[in-house]
Amino acid sequence: MTTLNEFSSCVAQYDPHALPVTAAQAIVREWATPVTAVERVPLHDALDRVLAEDIISPGDVPAHDNSAMDGYAFRGTALAAAAASDSSTVELTVAGKALAGHPFSGAVAVNQCVRVMTGASMPADCDTVVPQELVTRTGDTIRFAADAVRGGANRRLAGEDLARGSAALLAGRIMRASDLGLIASLGIAEVPVRRRLRVAFFSTGDELRSLGEPLDPGCVYDSNRHTLFAMLRRLNIDPLDLGVVRDQPAALEAALRSAAASADVVLTSGGVSVGEADFTKQLLQTFGDVAFWSLAMRPGRPLAFGRVWSGERPGVGRPALFFGLPGNPVAVMVTFYQIVREALLKMAGATPRPVPVLQAASREVIRKRAGRTEFQRGVAERDAHGQWHVTPTGSQSSGVLSSMSEANCFIVLDHARSxxxxxxxVDIMLFDGLI
Known part of the structure; x- marks a missing residue:
């Protein structure tokens, strides 16, 4: 069995003490294996679920040629006839009417037309629609300029949207509202989706208190679990909150084993730095498999990635991927979005899409040390000329969570930049679509 440590050591730029962000992303991406279980759910329950199989169109969409607007359907040869006779006007007799859901079933001669409404089936032999606003009607006779339309105008063809047997949606897609509407238009009531990924998470630290508990001297309320819960819910992942675990080896070991036994991924916050009470690293070296412990990244340098088993040693029991996130609140969010998010999407069976990165002019001097990637918080806006500008949100301390609430983007400063x-x-990554 290849270990994560063995694989990671072969990755370019591997440095267990300060791994570049791009190398860490490559390692995590390689070991994020999609869940395989598939379930069928009613269409109304498919929003934000990951499609497990291609949706194949059982018929043409639209099912028949139809009118693209309100007007009159006729044979396009009438236009050629008018041209041959040097007439600037086309005159036709109205033979009937076609509404959406109520087609005209009679024959239409070359000198006739049918009153049609948008979405109505095109009458037999008709291939062109002249909009009603271009027509003068007197009784059952219409007249319009011969150059008002071209043959075949304003007609939607059968199968123009989707042809029978073609793929309407591809597996790996995270289902959106428009996708549900498209599937409904095919007459499909249930869809195959991947089972929801399950992620267990807990915070570590004797100083942490849950909401509702009194704050003892030197203690703080645990915000990281609530942040993680919200970020996981946004990805439509099944979250399992295991609460706060004290800085005691036995308690941490029990929590890690329990999490591995019940989830696909284990997330912790705190306990992966070099402090005297940070036991997570020691425990994972006993019954886990670790790829890296530290990133060349700010905020988020102390970040562990590996696997943990529910048994007493590696390879025994049920395995789960493990992310040991930093304890500082902003670092938790940054590392989640830059390292963890894509892995979770891939494990859920989705095809992750690159997050758009825009160029913006910095309104201020930004201090940056080369040799690490930085994700600063900023407020981005466009000027009257469409140019993006960005301003850092003051203090960039990883403990100032309010800076994330004030910001609307990350300012992404790459590894080599000073x-x-x-x-x-600078590069900016807007929160819309990410957070």
């Missing part, structure tokens, strides 16, 4: 001057271009 100080940024005012007006210099």
């Amino acid at each position: 100080d940024i001057t005012a007006g210099e271009s």
Whole structure:
């Protein structure tokens, strides 16, 4: 069995003490294996679920040629006849009417037309629709300019949207509202989806208190579990909150084993740095398999990735991927979005899409040390000329969670970059679509 440590050591730029962010992302991506179980759910329950199989269209969409607007359907040869006779006007007799759901079933001669409404089936032999606003009607006779339309205009063809047997949606898609509507248009009432990924998470630290508990001297309320719960719910992942675990080896070991036994992924916050009470690292070296412990990243340097088993040693019991996130609140969010999020989407069976990155001019000087990737919080806005500008949200301390609430983007400063001057271009990653 190949261990994560053995695999990771072969990755370019591997440095267990300060792994570059891109290398860490590559390692995590490689070991994020999609869940295989599939279930069929009613269409109304499929929103935000991951499609497990391609949706194949059972018929043409639309099922028949139909009118794209309100007007009159006729044979396009009438236009050629008018041209041949040097007439600038087409005159036709109205033979009947077609509404959506109520087609006209009679024959239509070359000198006739049918009154049609948007979505109505095209009458037999008709291939062109002249909009009603271009027509003058007197009784059952209509007239319009011969150059008002071309043959075949304003007609939607059968199968124009989807042809019978073609893929309407591909497996790996996270289902959106428009997708549910598309599937309903095919007459499909149930869809195959991957089972929801289950993620267990807990916080570590003797100083942490849950909401509702009194704060003893030197203690703080645990915000990380609530942040993690919200981020997981946004991905439609099944979260399992295991609460706060004290800084005691036996308690941590029991929590890790229990989490591995009941979830696909285990997330912890705190306990992976070099403090005297940080026991998680020691425990994982006993019954886990670790790829890296530290990233060349700010915030988020102390981040562990590996596997943990529910048994007493590696390879025994049920395995789960493990992410040991930092304890500082902002670092938890940054590492989740930059390292964990894509892995969870892949494990859920989705095809992760790259998060758009825009260019913006920095309104301020930004201090940056080369040799690490930084994700600073910023407020981005566009000026009257459409140019993006970004301003850092003051203190970039990883403990200032309010800076995340104030911001609307990450300012992404890559590994090799150093100080940024005012007006210099930087990459920004907008929270919309990410958070």
